[in-house]
Each structure stands twice: as C-alpha cells, then as structure tokens.
Amino acid sequence: MTSSGEHCIVISGDVVVGWALTSTAKEPSGDPVGKWYDQDKVKVRPLEGGAWLLSSIIQKLKPPGFCVASPDWGEPFDDQNFNKYNHYFATLKNFEPNKDKDPVWRQSLIQGYSRRPVPCGGINPSSPENQHLDYVIPNDPANPDIVVIEDAGVGYRDVHDAPCWPRSIEADTGQAPWCIIEAGYGAGSGGGIARGELWARLSSESRLDRLIVVTTAEDLRHDSKLEISKNLSWERTAEDCVHAILKQGRLSRCRYFVISFGPVGALLYDHDQDDFRLHFERRNMEDAETYKKGGMWGFTTTLTAAISMALMEHCKNPSSPPHIDTAIEAALEAVRAGYEEGYNINGKTKGGFPAIDFPIQTVTSEIKRVSKEMTKGGEGDTFGQVHIPKPTQRSDSARAPKWSMLGEWISQDTATAEKVVKYGIDFALPEVPIGRYAGLVTVDRKEIESYESIRNLVRAYWNRPVTRNPEPVSIAVFGAPGSGKSYAVKQVVESLQLPHKFLEFNLSQFESVTDLLSAFHVIRDIGLRGEFPVAFWDEFDAFHERDLGWVRHFLYPMQDGKFRQGEIEHPIGRALFVFAGGTSHSLDAFEGRHDFEAAKGPDFMSRIRGHVNLLGTNSGKGDRYHVIRRAILLRTWLEKFPKLMDEKGNADIDDGVLRAFLHVPRYKHGVRSMKAIVETSSLSRASQFGRSNLPAPGQLALHVNARDFMSLVRTGELNAQPAKQSGENRRQRTRSNRKRK
Template sequence: MLRELRESSDLQPLTRCRHLLVIFESEGAAWLDFSERTTPANAIDACRVQFVYDAAAIEGEHARQIKGTAFGFLSCLAASVAWQMTRNLETPDFAAALEQGLSAMRDLREKGHGSVSHPGAGFPAERLAAVIKDPGYRFSRAEFPGSAPKSAPASPKSAGMGPSQAWSLLVDSQRCRQRTDDQPAYELARLVLLNGPIALYDVPHVGIGNLIAVHRDEIESLRTLDQLICRYRDHDKGKLPLSIGIFGPPGSGKSFAVSQLAEALLGKQRWLEFNLSQFDTLAELNGAFHQIRDRVLQQQLPVAFFDEFDSQHYRWLQYLLAPMQDGKFQQGQLTHTLGKCIFVFAGATSLTFETFGPPAPSQDALDDERKAHREFVLAKGPDFRSRLDAYLDVVGPNRRMVVAPPDKKAGKSKRAVSNGNNEITETISGYSFREDLEDLTFPISRALMIRSKLGCARDEKLDIDEALVRALLRAERYRHGARSLDKILQPLQAARPGRLQRSLLPPRGQLDMQTHATGFLAQCDGAEPARTVPPMSEADVAAVAPAIHRVWRELGRKGGWLKPWLDAEMADLPAAIEKYNKKQKDPEERKPPWLGKFLIESNREAAGRMPEILDIVGLRLASGRWAADEEAAVRQHLEYHLELLAEAEHHRWMQWHLQQGWRYAAKKDEDHKRHDCLLPFAELAEVQKNKDRDAIRHYPDFAKEAGKKIVFAAADDPHATKPRRSAAKP
C-alpha cells in the first residue's frame, strides 16, 4: 500500500491529506497521519501509520462466510469517524474510530437491516450507533513509521539467504532495544508454550480446527486451500475429483494438517485414509476407489488421504492419473465413475512440491542422475504433478529448508549436517537444501506442537521448568521431525498434570537419538536468569491506585455504565456511597456501607499487581521519565500482547475477589458479594473484556502517576536471580 502511494502518480495526490483512512473491507483499516511531513516528497517516509486489523482473517473473509449483503458499510465507518471528531477535534482517536467502524460494518453484514418479520424498518442507525459506542468485535492495533515497511519476498525461492528487509508484524512484535530483527521468535514461542494460542491473538495467524500457522507462506497456502475446498464443496458439479498434494519431510505432521482442514470444512465423517506403501496389487487400490465411490453414493463428499503415494519407486502414479483427470477408474472391462470427492496425496520422499521428483539433468549430469530422472518420467511423475489442483508444503518442528545450489559431491541422500557456519545443510534425492534464515517462526510451530503432544487444553497454563522451555524451543534440530519431538515428550506427558522438570528427560544416549544431546543440554544450562518481580512500594501503590480509579471512572462515563455512587475520587468513595444511600428511600436501593473501602482496596490491589503482569511480556517498572520513542515502543509492545495481558489482569482480579468472598451470579449484587464477571476471560462479553484491555493500555499512564516508566527487562537486569535448576537424569 505504501509503495503504491509512493510510486503511483495517480495516488500521490492522496498524500496531501492530513489524515488518510484506507479500508480493507471489515477485516482491517489503516490510518496514515501526514501531519508531520515537511515537504510533499517525504510525505510517506514522514507519515505515521496505525493499522487496525483482525489478526486471524484476510480481506473479504467475513463477507464470504455470510450469504447476502446490505448497503451502508462505509456509512458505518463515516459515523464512527465523525463521532470521534466531535469528542476531540484537535487530536481525534482515529484508531478507535476504525475499530468501532469495522465492528459496525460486521454487525451490518451479519444482521442486515433487521429481521424479515419487521419489514420497512429502514437503515438500523440506532442499532449500529450502539455498536459504535460499545464495539462487539475485537481488532488488534499496530503502529509503525511509513519508512519501515518494505516489500515481502516475491516467492520462497528468494528466501533463505538471510533476514530480509521485509517488514512484518510478527518481527516487529519481537523487537526491543536488546534484540535484533533476525532473532527467531523465541520470546513469543515461550509465551505460546506457557499460555496457549491466546499469546498469538494479536499476531497475524490462521486457525483451522486445532491447526494454527503463523508463517506467511503457510498462512497463504492454507487460506488458498480453504477457499479452494469451499468453492469445490459449494459450486463444483463434481465431475472430477479435487486433487491436493501434501509435501514435507517424514514426521512433519502432513496428515494432521490436512485432516484438521477437512474436519473444519467438511466434518469428521468424510475422512478415508489409505497407505499405498502397504498395497501390493491393483485390486487393493481399486478397493479404495470403491470405498470412495460408496461414500459418494451416500450423498457425502469424501476426503481420501493417500499416504506415501510416491512409494515403491512411484509405482502407483500411473494408476492415479485417470481418476484425477477423468474422475473414473477401470476394473477389468468395467469403468466406474467416482463422483464428487477430494483426493489428498501425501508424499514421503520430497521436502517440497518444487523438489518432487529428481531434478532435470544438466549437460554434465552423472549417469545415475539421468537414469533417476528418466525413471521418474516413465513413472508418470510430471503428468501427476500437472494434475494437482493445489499443494501444501508442511515444515514440522524444524526450521524450514530451501533449495541451495547443487552439491556435485553429494549422493542421493545425505544426513543433515552443519556447514561450520551454524547453518544446517542437507541433500535429499539430488537436491541440496539449506536452512531458510528468514524463517523466524519455527519456534512458535514447536511450541504449538509441544502443547498438542502434551495434551494441553486451549486455555491451559503449562507448568514447566524454564530451562526445559528454552531447550525444547531452541534445540538446533529434531532428527526425525515431529516423531523425535514426540519421543522426547513421552516421559513428560506421563508426568502431567504435575510440574514438568528437566529430570524427566530421557537419558543422554536416548536423547541423542532424537536431537543433538550435547547442544540440547547446553541450552538447559544456558537458560536466562529468572527475574524476581519486586513488589510495588507503598508510596507507588498510593500514587497509582487513584489514577486507576480515575481512568476507570472516565471510561465508565464515556461508556454510559458508571453508577452515580461511584462518580467520585477514590478517597471520597465511602462518603459518596453514604451520600447516595441517604437519598434512597427504598432500603433495597442502598449500597452496603463497606463497599467504599472495598473499592479502595480493589484499586490498590490493581496497582500492586502491575509489576507481575508486566513481567509476563518482559517489561518492568523503573524510576525516571522516558523519551517519546521509548514510550511509543512500550505502548506498542503492550498492544502486541494485549489479549494475553488482559486475560492475566482479569484472572488476578477474579482471584482476589474470590479470596474476599465474592461469588459468581448472573446479576451483580454488592450486598451479597455476587458479581457477573467472575467468569473465565474467554466467557466474558466483549464490553467486559474491553475494561481489562483498557486497563492494560493505560499502564504507561499509571506508571507516570508514580513517577516511573515501563522498560524492557534485559538479561543483565539488576533484579534478576539465577534460576533453580533441576538435576539432569544420569
């Protein structure tokens, strides 16, 4: 977008605006603030960009899920922008306006202009105004200078030569003064491993069933498959099967990826699985086709998963061509029609679709190379490739590999080795591979895979030794992919739900079968010191608690939910409640006299837990005032982890209330200590979640009230202490 604004003569006049809003349907919007430019030539580089986005969706995805349409979508956004300008004309909060407008657009898409049972109601202005006031949808926010983003790599082929200059939200979310841009996402992976997928809420990702992907290429591939399967399911007449290829190293989780996609879109009952390496005769393959045909005759859309289709020297490819091309298979003298179905072919000999089959021989190729390619052609390998409708490359728990210049000294297959520059190289079926140094997301894939194999619930907090976390996420390589990781995790899984300690690891010899044991154990020993979180001083609590109440009070006024007996300074709450009670003739309307002091203690408790919550994402309180760029970096870091921190804030708020004797009830009742928000964070209404999110967003303001600032905690933090280490198993 910024490149087009910079280079397109047709779009450059737009940069003369003071504020430019760009909408990506209801999935996101960008606010470009050009107020700091000095000349028209530097408008883009000098602008400040705020991006409001749905981290789990792409442009148009919400609309595709809903049949029908409406009109007035941009009116929703215009109304939210106008409302924000009436509230503060000098410095309107356009980021909030975009979030409110996008929420209203989604509400209009889902509910239209009202129920068909109430015709003639007209444009639902009142309903949409309520949504703008209290958004019912959650959008993430990111801020960056216009000079930061650059183009992403044109294709995976251009990757692998080192960290690119392509800007990404995920890389930016990991950036702070102590870290470099080419650092893999170990910090975010640690949060995912300990807290679950909520740590990814504000990072672009795709979630399909239990499958979650964060790498740009995986996201695009999965979304392409999602759209392809949906179109085939809803619109295709089904004369030909839909053919999809799945490629990746053994143990990368190919069957899991496609099964989650199929279950999410078609249901569990549609899945059929056949391992072609176990077939001996053509009759067995025809039997598989008959099973598929039977499902079709039952009015189902079956998904047939052909595992190891490239086994036995590509023997089965010739028999798969006719079903893929014509939707028919021959048995004896009879030709049978398959009908509408989906074929999924998972290979076992190729890391990627690009390297399926041996490379075409060059003029100086060896005889073995020419023979291998000739056999692949005779086995109908190129014909099979041309009949695939789509493909997915699955990586697994290791860093992805990309094709490197050919190694003439390498044989057909060579074990992964280090080339002396801490870079893994490997040769498989005539192709040389090297690690993709631009793949910074592989630790996150490991974290998700570890949680899945340990049987963690989606919102479960994992109790695990920090040294073990470091080793599992930073291991150089798992020799056999997900299978090796599974072997290492088996003794840990048996120890759950107890704390997972380093002493549960397999013996060194068995560990070395699955990974480089010396390096793995060295990672355990090299775990960063565990930070001790010093409690907030009494003076700081006394300064911050009233600020927390003031912000909460102001939000309540804006939202229209502030009760009259709470509209007072924190210290004056007991008197305000007493004054309110005197005006109430009905005793049922009076508030308990202890409520004022309780609310004061509640605000003090909220102030006291700030250091603990900040520590979750590597932040701490420090004395002094920060510069503008430091404050902006901290505020953006909080935004990138907003959902995780809001959940932590709510959990600790709930725990404290339960300790004070409060219990859940559908309706709030102070007299009997009942509260309707004593629920897990995931079960709260968006309006209630926003209170916790707003509290986190105002943490920098709370710190200022105490004369402090929020900083990134470095490894040499003076508050750091050496972790307690578990003894290694002999």
C-alpha cells in the same frame, strides 16, 4: 460554521431504500404455483440505506455544538417520494446467534436492486431547472466544517452543477471544508472509484489536503487493473492494497484513504505521514465463517460515520489532530456489536409505518465507548494494528523472505517463543494474525497462505454445481517425515465443516495396481453415500516397478474422474485427492528428481491445483520461525494437562525444560518425536513440568540427541520476563506503535 457560529456537518449523496421480506416460517412452502392464501404469511418493510442511513447514524454521534444539515428523505411509502430512491430487495431470516442470545434477523437472500426510475430525477424530471430538488439541503450553510458524501455510483456523482450538491462543493473560494466521500464502484460503464463530475470537483488541488476517501476492498477488486488478493493472509492483502493506492494517482494524494474489509479490518493511508496502517481481526479474514450467519448492510456506512465523529471532535478542538485510527478501531468494534444484534424488525418510519431498523443505537454507543477508552490510552484485544512497509522499503528479489507481522514482532522480542508456551499465543503475539484450522494453529504467513489457498480451492470445488462426471480436485503436500502432513490436511478440511470422510492409503504398502483399484472403489462408495471423500495418498512418490511408478496410474482418474477395471469404466465422483510426498520433502525436490519427466511427472503436476510445503519442527534453509512452531505445538499439548495451568492460563514449566524443547538442534522424527517426549513425560498428576518429569535418557535418545537436550535443560535461565512485567512491556510497545492520527 453556520452564520450563527455553530459548527455544522453536511450530509448528502445516493439514497437507497431496502425492501425486506420477512417471514417466521423456517422453511419455504416449496409450491411455486399454489394458491396465494395457502402460502406463508410475509411482511414487507423498508430499511434506510446510503446517505439516509449515514445521516441517521451521524445524528446520534454529533457532539454538542454541532448541527447536521441533510435533505428531507421523506416517507418511503408515499408515492410522491418513491422516485427519490434507489431500491434494494432482500429476504430476512431469523438466525441462531453466535452466543447464548435470542435469534437475530439478518439477510438470507439478496434478490437484487433497481435504480431510481428517472436517473437522479426529482420532483419534475422533465424540467432541467427542477432536477434534483428532492435532494436539496434545507438551510445548507456556505461554510460548513465537514461535508460527507455517499457516492454509491448510482447517479449522484454524474450530475453537472447539480443544485442538490452542497453549496460548499459548488463554491471554490475560501478554505475548503473537510470532505469525506464514501466511494462505491457503482454499476455499468460509469463504474469506478472516484469518477464523474463530483470527483472532479472534490479532487481539486485546494481540496485534496482535507479530503478523506472511504471505500471497500470489494469495490477496488471490481477494477480489472487492480490485483487484490482475498483470504490468503492479512500481509498479502495489505500489500496488494498498498500497491492499489499508490497506482491511483490523485486518489493517493488525498489526506486519508481508508479501505474497509467489512467487520474484520481496515487499512488507513495517511498521506501527510506517508504511513500505511492495517487494523485487523487476528483470528478472522474476509469471508470469515463468524459472519456467514446471514448478511447485513451498513458496515462501511458505520465506518464513515465514526470517522465523521472524529473529524467533528477535531473541528471543535483544532489543536488536537483527527484520531482517524481510533475511529477505525471504534467502528470495527461497533460493527461486530451490530452484527451480533442484527436488524430490528419492529421499527417505524417517520410516518409511523412498520420498518426495519439498522441497530443504530448499538453501533453509536459502541463507537462512543471505544473512542473514549482509546482516547484515555486504553486498547482493545480484538483487533491488531501494524504498520505496512511501502514496496520501496522491501527487496524486490523473488527469493527475498516475505515480509510478515510475525517477523516484525519477534525481531523486537527475542523471548517470544518462551512467552507463547508460558502465557499463551494471545499474550505473546498480540499484533500477529492467527490461523486456526480446527485443532491446528499457526502464525507463519507462508503456512497461513498455503492453508487458506487450499481451503479456498476446496470450498470453491464443493460449492460449484455438480456435473455429470466430476473429476476429483487434487493437491500435493510435501514435508519431511514427521512434519504432520496427514494431521495438517485433516485439520484444514475439518475447518470447512463439510460432510467428509477421511481415507488414508499408503502406496508404499500396495503390492499391485489391484490394491489401487480397490481404493478407488472405496472412494466411489463413500461418495455414493452422500459424503465427500478425502483420499490421502501417502508416499505417492514411492517405488513401484520403477521410481515414481505410481504416478502414471493417477493421470486418467485425475483428469477424467474415472478409473478402468478390465473393460469397464467406473466414475469416481466428487473427491479430494491429497498426494503426500514420502521421499520428496518439497515441491522443488519432487520436480527436480532425475526421473521426473520419464515418470510422467509434468503430466501429473498439470493436474495438481494446489500444494503445501510443510516445514515441521526442525530448522530448514532460511527458516526463521521453527522455534515459534515448536512453541505453539508445546503450548497446545500442555493445555491438555489442566494441573499445569494456573487460573490465568499460564503454564508452569521449568525454564531449562522449556529451553530444551525449543532449542534442541533436531527432532529425529519431527513433530512425532516432540509429541512423544511430552507423552512419555510423567505429567498426569504433575502441577509443574519440571526436570524430574522428563523421560529417561534412553527414551529421549529415540527422538533427540539426549546429551544435547539435557545440556540445554541444565544451562542458565531464560530471557522470558514474568507475566506481569512482560504484559506491561507489551502494552507500552503496542501503544508506541499506535501513533494517533
């Protein structure tokens, strides 16, 4: 508090001024040497960042009875202030919005940054006693409630006994204030999370229990000793972050540790509760296409400001714990809203000069709104929240089933599959990540990781510079007949929105190598037309002169991107080769064949860059989720019959019919059989999928054991509760899982 008894929050740290180049031209002129007056007219405007932006947001969030103490950041256009700032340079472009709104301004290109000319210099950098006077905090209280530091790793952290540091950091007597440090990795040899004199001061034993560290997954990934995956699954990324936190020594002993994943999520570690909790957007992971329409800075700053507001409320009411998880959820919603609005290019600096404004009003209003609603017991629909087990709470066995959010959920709700079909996946699985790839939907961690690894591989291949003789990128897909191998690959590639052409070749129908050469010519012609050929080699493990006889004919094209016809070599060009097993239902089965080595199998696999094992609709060894996969498929097909869905999107299906679809022991031809039963049922005019709508037993027998199927149709009632009651139970369970920090 201040001497007058008023609560106070102190803000300081690295300051960055962004210099944004804006132009209304849709395309650049393309003339690098033309006359300047023939070029497009552009404007250059400053955009506050770092501790400056943090201070501006917190000013809007502070509750009554709180004052804000921070340096006077000055006027960006004044020469005497120029050396105060680190500088960041970007081009802004008018982007089409995600929804039916006006175009928005976001970053289209980042040119780079420059550090302040004199390392943390000041008014008179040649005089040590005057260093950092540009960051001195007027009316800096000795005992503030909260100190917030922006440590971007560009100078502020490295100063010893700096007069610009808040007085409460310099002093080490009395009760330490709450301290939030927004920690970036920084640049150069001094880079790293929590480094330098500043961290040594903040991490003393007397301060750790009131210290909050906020950083990003990207900053942690800069540490070569840490392994944090990206865009595979939320479960894997969260587990990697848990390992990273526990390896950080003293950093893991601070009161809270928050890792931001940008606008899509954050991980919170509560040291006192020894609890890791992930907040995540269920339909998106990092680098989601939703947030690829231009970039913005300020996401982590918004998160830090929201946590600051939660601490200010706690300081005013110490009997109530700081609701950090509420602050995280509010910040995520606010960042989404800010991204949709984009930058305001008609802002003004303190001196009245033109400037770019971060959407401060929008994000602060959203933080306040969401915090108020959640404090009253409400919950959002966009972000899930789940407890992440510590490594010691999971088996270290490589053969142990992977922990997953889906497994956690269905272990508590045995009627989950029925609810997926009747009420939809969002209702039935509100705390489970969803992988959506064009028309393909999955909630299985293994499948999501497999599909995402393929997406990452193909995206990286497509984006890398084209070489003179590019070789194809090759992947393998295994699964039982009817597991949907071709459909899955089509949807995953479709989700990348590349200008591709899908080509399917069944090698079991090829009579000779001449047929294979003709296929290579077709692939080459597609590439020459400017499209990306996706060649699906079905049953590549079929017999040709010998077991696995086709494999050796692919080695040269896969390795060198060429094929020979007579004495002539032909380049294939960029392409995706997808090898789908026909007789081998998994990678292990393929590599375990007795003829694998003799047929050049090891050479073939050395050229494969990724693989997927599709599980399909039938249960396999250790497969817990085949019923969920069936439920998602059935729900997808039922949605194509609008009369079966009520105004709330609930499907009207008889309990017995639903039970049979989900629990029949086996579909003879996998996904194809399940789909065939739906398609041969009389549903075109039906308002309910009842028993009378099913095909005749003779038709059923083509795809399932008809007696088993009909026995399930006629047995008992399902456990799924009515929608209203089920929804209430879901909300109660979700609230019980969200213990406010």
